[in-house]
Amino acid sequence: MTTITLDKIKTIKTLNNIAKSGMAVLKDENYKVDNEAKNPDGIVVRSYHMHDMEFNDNLKAIARAGAGVNNIPIRACAEKGIVVFNTPGANANAVKEMVLTAIMASSRNLFQGIEWVNSLKGKGEDVPKLIEEGKKQFVGREVKGKKLGVIGLGAIGALVANDALNLDMDVIGYDPYISVDTAWRLSRNIERAMSMEEVFEKADYITIHVPLTEETKGKLNAEAFQRMKPGVHLFNFSRGGLVNEDDLEVALKEGQIGKYITDFPNDRILHMENAIALPHLGASTKESEENCARMATHQLKDFLETGNIRNA
Numbered sequence: 631m632t633t634i635t636l637d638k639i640k641t642i643k644t645l646n647n648i649a650k651s652g653m654a655v656l657k658d659e660n661y662k663v664d665n666e667a668k669n670p671d672g673i674v675v676r677s678y679h680m681h682d683m684e685f686n687d688n689l690k691a692i693a694r695a696g697a698g699v700n701n702i703p704i705r706a707c708a709e710k711g712i713v714v715f716n717t718p719g720a721n722a723n724a725v726k727e728m729v730l731t732a733i734m735a736s737s738r739n740l741f742q743g744i745e746w747v748n749s750l751k752g753k754g755e756d757v758p759k760l761i762e763e764g765k766k767q768f769v770g771r772e773v774k775g776k777k778l779g780v781i782g783l784g785a786i787g788a789l790v791a792n793d794a795l796n797l798d799m800d801v802i803g804y805d806p807y808i809s810v811d812t813a814w815r816l817s818r819n820i821e822r823a824m825s826m827e828e829v830f831e832k833a834d835y836i837t838i839h840v841p842l843t844e845e846t847k848g849k850l851n852a853e854a855f856q857r858m859k860p861g862v863h864l865f866n867f868s869r870g871g872l873v874n875e876d877d878l879e880v881a882l883k884e885g886q887i888g889k890y891i892t893d894f895p896n897d898r899i900l901h902m903e904n905a906i907a908l909p910h911l912g913a914s915t916k917e918s919e920e921n922c923a924r925m926a927t928h929q930l931k932d933f934l935e936t937g938n939i940r941n942a
């Protein structure tokens with residue numbers, strides 16, 4: 631590997647804790663990591679919400695160690711010529727494992743069962759009898775033979791779709807922007823829907839894997855919920871803004887949505903019996919944090935040294 635010596639040391643600032651193995655990529659004489667720097671050449675960020683006021687004239691690139699870039703003012707970056715990288719796919723396996731866990735957990739009332747058993751603390755010798763009587767309320771259903779709808783067949787959606795086949799689920803997917811690469815990696819056994827509505831109407835379980843944009847904001851709304859099968863299980867490990875919260879609350883109360891598991895808590899659904907909210911844990915694994923950090927810093931380094939822009 632050729633080592634490039636830059637004419638000027640580049641200053642890098644990190645706005646979150648970035649995995650050590652990622653920062654190690656920047657450990658050579660060309661770089662100085664200084665989190666107090668006022669004029670960094672590059673920024674590495676995870677989920678910190680940036681504001682364009684934080685930009686300086688020297689800033690050349692922002693590397694987001696993660697997939698979504700909604701915490702970065704993209705338009706302002708474009709206007710100022712600041713390049714933004716993200717790390718598509720680097721955390722896809724982690725999110726996929728979480729989504730499959732959620733699908734199984736919702737089918738078997740896992741969270742509700744745990745909460746209920748915990749509530750028996752202090753009941754002493756009555757516990758076995760209470761369990762015998764109470765467990766009936768948690769009878770679940772099997773995912774085998776049920777239809778999973780996957781909206782968005784990017785890095786994460788494609789993995790979820792392929793692996794759900796191994797659970798003997800039928801899978802229907804929708805993505806108007808699917809890449810040729812992903813199309814090849816997608817199992818031939820996955821039914822391709824012609825519209826999002828088709829997925830809404832056919833699926834018993836629906837998981838959404840699209841970025842939050844003007845086009846997708848609030849896409850899961852009353853109209854969408856009405857098209858879904860009554861009692862559908864819905865999973866959102868992408869972004870909270872994809873869902874219209876008022877409509878969601880109504881659909882959950884009416885049971886139109888049977889179960890909702892999300893990584894994006896909002897006040898309206900907390901403590902609802904059929905909703906579970908997690909603290910944005912989908913991509914929170916050691917492996918994924920390292921993958922994202924390494925991909926982000928490699929991209930940043932490559933750009934600062936050669937001007938090469940690659941998003942992978």
Ligand code: MLT
Nearest residue numbers: 676677696697698721913
């Ligand atoms: C992502 O966008 O990569 C995931 O939501 C996790 C994260 O925000 O870091």
